[in-house]
Amino acid sequence: MAKTLYKVTFLNHGKVYELYARHIASSSLWGFTEVGELVFDVHAGVVVDPTEERLRDEFGNTRVLHLPMQSILRIEEVEKKGQSAIRDAETGEKVVTPFPLPAKPRS
Secondary structure (H helix, E strand, O other), X not given: OOOOEEEEEEEEOOEEEEEEEEEEEEOOOOOEEEEEEEEOOOOOOOOOOHHHHHHHHHHOOOOEEEEEHHHEEEEXXXXXXXXXXXXXXXXXXXXXXXXXXXXXXXX
């Protein structure tokens, strides 16, 4: 049987983070939620998602996150992993953008 997968959306330093995890529970630290077994995409090819790389750099060695309850925006139980994201809290635009594409030709 497949383990349950959660999408966790939370605020961190003015940015909205979207991570995937297999474990969610009340923390033993009062007022915190425990998020563990973080799930990251493993790319063996040339194509690399810069957002996923940044999240892996920041949280790759983390066993358990203890997030303050007031910083959590949403926890969803999902069927499969989607794309992780880091967005600006005010505009909702992605903070980490893919490699720049060629500029549009001028008319």
